[in-house]
Amino acid sequence: MNWIDLSSNVFTAAFFLYCAAFICYAIAVAGKRWSNRDPQGHTARWGRIGFIAAIVAWVLHLVFFFARWKGQGHIPTSNMYEFMTFLAMAIMFAFIVVYLIYRNSLLGAFALPLVIIIVAYASVFPSEVQPLNPALNSIWLRIHVTTAALGEAFFAVGFAAALMQLIRVVDLERKDKVGVRSRRWTEFSLVAIILIVGFLVSVFGFRGAGYEASFSQETVEIADDGTVNSQVNEVTYSLPPIVAPYNSETVDFQAFLGMEKPLFEAPSWMNGVNAGRKLNTVIWSVITGLILYGLLRLLARKPLIAVIKPHLMDIDADDLEEISYRAIAIGFPVFTLGALIFAMIWAEIAWSRFWGWDPKEVWALVTWLFYSAYLHLRLSRGWQGTRSAWLAVIGFLVVMFTLIGVNLVIAGLHSYAGVS
Amino acid sequence: MLIQNTKCECGHQNPVGTVLCESCGKPLFEEAAGAEDAPLEMRYDGVARRSQKQNPHLIDRVWNFFSSVKIAIYLIILTLLGAALGTIFQQESTFINMTTDEEFAAYYKETYGTAGVIYHALGLSHTYESWWFRGLLVMIGASLVICSLDRVLPLYRALNKQQIRKHLQFITRQQVTYSGEVAGDETAWVESFKKQLKRRGYRVHQDGTALLAEKNRFSRWGPYINHIGLILFLLAVLGRSVPAWHMDQYLALYEGETRQIPDTNYYLKNDDFTLELYDESELASNQKGKAVPKLFETKATMYECIEACNDPTRDPVLKQVEQHPIQVNSPLSHGDLKIYQNSYQARVRFISVNVTLTDTVTGKAYGTFALRADNPERVYEVGPYTLRLNDYFPDFGLDSESRPMTKTRDPNNPAFAFTITGPDLLKDGETYLYFPMPNEESKAYQAILNDYYVKNGQSSGKFAFKVENAMSGGKMVNVTFSEYTTFLNIRKDKAMPYIWVGAAISMIGLIMGFYWQHRRVWLRIDGGTLSLGAHTNKNSYGLRADVAWALARTGIEVPPKSLDNRRNLR
Ligand code: HEM
Numbered sequence: 001m002n003w004i005d006l007s008s009n010v011f012t013a014a015f016f017l018y019c020a021a022f023i024c025y026a027i028a029v030a031g032k033r034w035s036n037r038d039p040q041g042h043t044a045r046w047g048r049i050g051f052i053a054a055i056v057a058w059v060l061h062l063v064f065f066f067a068r069w070k071g072q073g074h075i076p077t078s079n080m081y082e083f084m085t086f087l088a089m090a091i092m093f094a095f096i097v098v099y100l101i102y103r104n105s106l107l108g109a110f111a112l113p114l115v116i117i118i119v120a121y122a123s124v125f126p127s128e129v130q131p132l133n134p135a136l137n138s139i140w141l142r143i144h145v146t147t148a149a150l151g152e153a154f155f156a157v158g159f160a161a162a163l164m165q166l167i168r169v170v171d172l173e174r175k176d177k178v179g180v181r182s183r184r185w186t187e188f189s190l191v192a193i194i195l196i197v198g199f200l201v202s203v204f205g206f207r208g209a210g211y212e213a214s215f216s217q218e219t220v221e222i223a224d225d226g227t228v229n230s231q232v233n234e235v236t237y238s239l240p241p242i243v244a245p246y247n248s249e250t251v252d253f254q255a256f257l258g259m260e261k262p263l264f265e266a267p268s269w270m271n272g273v274n275a276g277r278k279l280n281t282v283i284w285s286v287i288t289g290l291i292l293y294g295l296l297r298l299l300a301r302k303p304l305i306a307v308i309k310p311h312l313m314d315i316d317a318d319d320l321e322e323i324s325y326r327a328i329a330i331g332f333p334v335f336t337l338g339a340l341i342f343a344m345i346w347a348e349i350a351w352s353r354f355w356g357w358d359p360k361e362v363w364a365l366v367t368w369l370f371y372s373a374y375l376h377l378r379l380s381r382g383w384q385g386t387r388s389a390w391l392a393v394i395g396f397l398v399v400m401f402t403l404i405g406v407n408l409v410i411a412g413l414h415s416y417a418g419v420s
Numbered sequence: 421m422l423i424q425n426t427k428c429e430c431g432h433q434n435p436v437g438t439v440l441c442e443s444c445g446k447p448l449f450e451e452a453a454g455a456e457d458a459p460l461e462m463r464y465d466g467v468a469r470r471s472q473k474q475n476p477h478l479i480d481r482v483w484n485f486f487s488s489v490k491i492a493i494y495l496i497i498l499t500l501l502g503a504a505l506g507t508i509f510q511q512e513s514t515f516i517n518m519t520t521d522e523e524f525a526a527y528y529k530e531t532y533g534t535a536g537v538i539y540h541a542l543g544l545s546h547t548y549e550s551w552w553f554r555g556l557l558v559m560i561g562a563s564l565v566i567c568s569l570d571r572v573l574p575l576y577r578a579l580n581k582q583q584i585r586k587h588l589q590f591i592t593r594q595q596v597t598y599s600g601e602v603a604g605d606e607t608a609w610v611e612s613f614k615k616q617l618k619r620r621g622y623r624v625h626q627d628g629t630a631l632l633a634e635k636n637r638f639s640r641w642g643p644y645i646n647h648i649g650l651i652l653f654l655l656a657v658l659g660r661s662v663p664a665w666h667m668d669q670y671l672a673l674y675e676g677e678t679r680q681i682p683d684t685n686y687y688l689k690n691d692d693f694t695l696e697l698y699d700e701s702e703l704a705s706n707q708k709g710k711a712v713p714k715l716f717e718t719k720a721t722m723y724e725c726i727e728a729c730n731d732p733t734r735d736p737v738l739k740q741v742e743q744h745p746i747q748v749n750s751p752l753s754h755g756d757l758k759i760y761q762n763s764y765q766a767r768v769r770f771i772s773v774n775v776t777l778t779d780t781v782t783g784k785a786y787g788t789f790a791l792r793a794d795n796p797e798r799v800y801e802v803g804p805y806t807l808r809l810n811d812y813f814p815d816f817g818l819d820s821e822s823r824p825m826t827k828t829r830d831p832n833n834p835a836f837a838f839t840i841t842g843p844d845l846l847k848d849g850e851t852y853l854y855f856p857m858p859n860e861e862s863k864a865y866q867a868i869l870n871d872y873y874v875k876n877g878q879s880s881g882k883f884a885f886k887v888e889n890a891m892s893g894g895k896m897v898n899v900t901f902s903e904y905t906t907f908l909n910i911r912k913d914k915a916m917p918y919i920w921v922g923a924a925i926s927m928i929g930l931i932m933g934f935y936w937q938h939r940r941v942w943l944r945i946d947g948g949t950l951s952l953g954a955h956t957n958k959n960s961y962g963l964r965a966d967v968a969w970a971l972a973r974t975g976i977e978v979p980p981k982s983l984d985n986r987r988n989l990r
Contacts, residue, residue, distance in 0.1 A: 102961070126704070126706075128704045128705060130703075130707070131698045131702045131703060131704070131712060132714075133712075138748075138749035141749075319961075322959075325958075326959065326961075329934050329958065332934060333927065333931055333934050333935070336930055340923075341923045341927065344919075344923070345920075348916070349749055349750075350748055350749050352751065352762070352909045357548045359507040362503050362504070362506060363504070363507065365500075365503055366500050366504050369496050369497075369503070372496060373493050373496045376489055376492060376493050377493060379463075
């Protein structure tokens with residue numbers, strides 16, 4: 001067996017172990033009130049089992065990383081698949097660091113789903129080994145990417161703690177506007193996460209079923225000298241096309257649940273050949289996510305926050321707030337160093353300018369400014385507690401947009417290879 | 421604002437704006453009812469700052485504006501929003517082939533429709549060069565300077581002269597508090613508590629039964645050092661707009677070419693360009709069959725002109741100063757000039773040919789000479805003959821009146837017109853036209869013209885130009901070509917050292933401020949009752965752990981959480 005095969009097998013094992021660890025945590029929190037057991041002892045025991053499982057999974061994840069490094073000869077952080085798996089690994093590391101400070105293992109119940117989602121998201125992208133583009137072949141790029149991911153990982157842990165805090169303090173009884181609004185938004189954060197799960201379910205579901213449809217689109221470009229270039233591009237959908245690309249012809253279409261052709265075509269301003277496919281993926285994610293959410297609501301017969309909240313009552317909201325702030329405070333210098341300073345050093349060496357206002361660079365700056373606003377706001381009274389938890393949640397959204405959104409929506413110099 | 425009595429009951433005269441007495445720490449303001457026991461606002465230890473001056477003048481108002489953290493947050497958020505807006509559509513600066521505003525306007529309209537028109541009209545298409553964005557950066561800079569000055573001195577004063585015995589209210593209203601009875605000898609207990617805190621790295625000062633323990637005070641300077649770094653960084657960024665500090669040019673060089681770097685005394689030569697592709701077996705499945713570059717490199721030599729540099733009548737005298745294989749991640753640098761690999765183009769370009777002058781009749785070779793496409797020599801001595809270059813057309817063509825001319829300066833179809841003199845030749849010399857790499861059309865033209873010279877009595881037709889063994893073993897010999905033209909980016913940026921120094925200072929400040937925390941513990945024993953208060957600028961959790969740890973070791977077991985004064989109030 002060669003290194004690459006070894007690494008991918010280990011990776012699968014790590015993924016399932018992460019899931020197992022999460023289930024242990026869920027038992028730790030949810031099984032407290034099961035009959036004839038001592039609640040405190042139960043939580044501590046299952047929390048410990050969960051933590052050990054998570055550590056073992058993480059060690060396997062490390063094995064994956066180094067085996068792949070050895071197998072392909074360069075550090076695996078150069079395409080979307082590799083970067084996302086690295087980010088998940090870094091989040092686990094940040095979680096372990098924060099755990100060592102605060103010994104609050106239940107944080108794992110929120111950090112692990114994040115890791116699992118990101119690992120699954122990474123697997124959406126092609127995992128095949130690709131050779132390096134010369135511009136990416138720099139030690140500084142590797143340092144930059146890994147340090148930036150580490151900083152972001154601490155922000156992720158800050159996000160997990162902040163979300164726990166929000167659910168912990170949400171008032172399920174309050175009838176006035178403020179109470180309703182805070183309930184709604186907290187529930188909405190969970191819905192947003194379920195939509196991402198919906199994305200994963202639909203991608204892997206249809207991939208497993210081998211679904212494929214394809215379209216061709218002709219684009220006409222008029223160059224400066226007046227010559228007309230027309231180009232025919234073909235796109236392959238792996239989800240049943242609800243939306244066809246703008247101005248396209250169907251090449252191949254597998255019928256799905258009686259759907260014989262796309263329901264509509266992408267609007268004209270979404271004229272890129274991949275824009276229609278991306279819109280289609282978003283629609284499927286929303287559909288699947290909402291179905292999942294509906295099923296969960298049917299099972300629980302109450303809002304999800306009302307399901308989770310009772311299990312968090314043993315944890316102090318102030319502790320959660322402290323953990324969230326501390327994780328961000330640890331991550332901020334690391335992020336500054338990795339995402340800005342090392343990025344500037346690399347850009348200076350590779351692109352001959354330390355800063356070029358490339359969208360990815362700008363969004364790293366936006367993330368940094370956002371977190372520095374968060375830190376400054378916390379210096380003033382009245383901005384601690386729920387408000388600062390919301391900022392930690394929004395901050396992580398900005399991070400995710402920088403990592404994923406910019407590549408999907410705005411393409412720049414940085415676009416990673418293998419973005420689907 | 422009320423005229424406040426700033427003299428404390430302990431006798432200390434405080435400046436206007438003081439919140440907690442500089443000496444004993446007693447709160448100087450009467451608190452609103454119900455808040456008498458609330459934790460104190462310990463920011464800057466409650467000392468007065470310049471921005472809290474009464475009766476502000478204009479300068480004070482400006483000062484107050486920029487020293488406010490609230491304003492700083494607004495500035496940061498506005499900058500953040502502005503930067504984000506600039507990424508919605510492509511920025512103007514990314515289009516190399518457009519320059520005028522009309523062109524841009526048309527482009528945005530065509531590409532993005534109405535949204536593009538609005539985007540362009542608002543100036544968002546050049547956000548990062550706009551006056552308002554630059555203005556925000558300048559304002560952040562001003563805010564950083566003023567804000568830091570406003571706070572750093574008072575904070576320094578407050579931390580530098582701390583009294584050990586504090587007012588009781590000051591102690592009991594800290595974020596971390598404990599109070600209880602001390603059994604036994606008070607001084608002995610204080611001594612042992614002191615020893616425990618020392619074990620945790622505190623520096624302890626004692627005044628009878630009062631105690632002040634402190635650690636990591638230096639971390640308080642972290643944010644200010646960070647801000648100084650940011651100021652330097654911003655200044656360096658502004659400094660880049662000084663023209664003499666900055667240069668950014670492109671140079672295209674084919675293999676073997678030497679050119680002057682404009683506006684400098686340096687010359688650059690492309691000795692060789694190599695392109696390495698990935699092997700088919702190394703490629704991922706979606707890349708098979710494509711040419712994926714693995715490495716491209718320009719072997720370059722840099723020269724400095726040491727003589728006859730600006731003399732058009734003489735060739736400059738060059739001295740080699742630097743040699744480096746330039747790759748994407750490995751520029752050549754000399755002094756503050758840096759030369760980067762930008763891109764390359766596959767373009768065959770004729771460099772030189774070794775021509776043999778032969779006799780058309782006997783086939784005898786008289787000799788061989790090298791003919792260069794660039795700056796060919798004017799005179800060649802070949803055997804007994806002298807060849808004088810009369811005319812050179814690098815890219816031969818005919819003008820509208822069918823006269824020879826050159827279409828471009830690139831040697832795409834070079835033609836050389838010689839006059840040959842020597843023994844047994846026509847008196848005025850003989851005229852020949854030679855195409856080293858003729859296409860069909862040029863070949864015909866060469867034949868026609870050389871025939872015409874013979875008919876016209878300008879030539880005897882004695883000579884033929886030949887390239888011997890042009891191909892040998894599948895390789896070109898006697899002919900040299902450049903296969904690639906390399907594009908190099910030449911940069912000078914005198915602000916860079918300041919940028920890096922600013923970033924480094926900023927990082928040091930961040931690390932100081934975030935990975936260490938300033939912790940202080942005050943205590944006093946009054947008639948057997950211990951009152952303990954402790955403060956930290958962040959990580960209250962760690963402070964509580966410290967205090968509980970030291971208390972436990974002196975016989976007082978308390979859970980760390982119970983020390984939290986803020987929590988107990990909620
Ligand atoms: C984008 C620019 C800025 C960045 C990245 C930045 C960063 C920071 C950081 C990381 C801290 C430490 C926060 C903490 O201790 O929790 C801090 C503190 C502070 N910043 Fe800034 N800052 C910036 C701009 C400003 C500006 C313009 C002002 C001016 C009003 C300012 C005023 C302060 C103050 C007063 C503190 C608190 C210092 C203390 O009490 O310990 N900052 N800043």
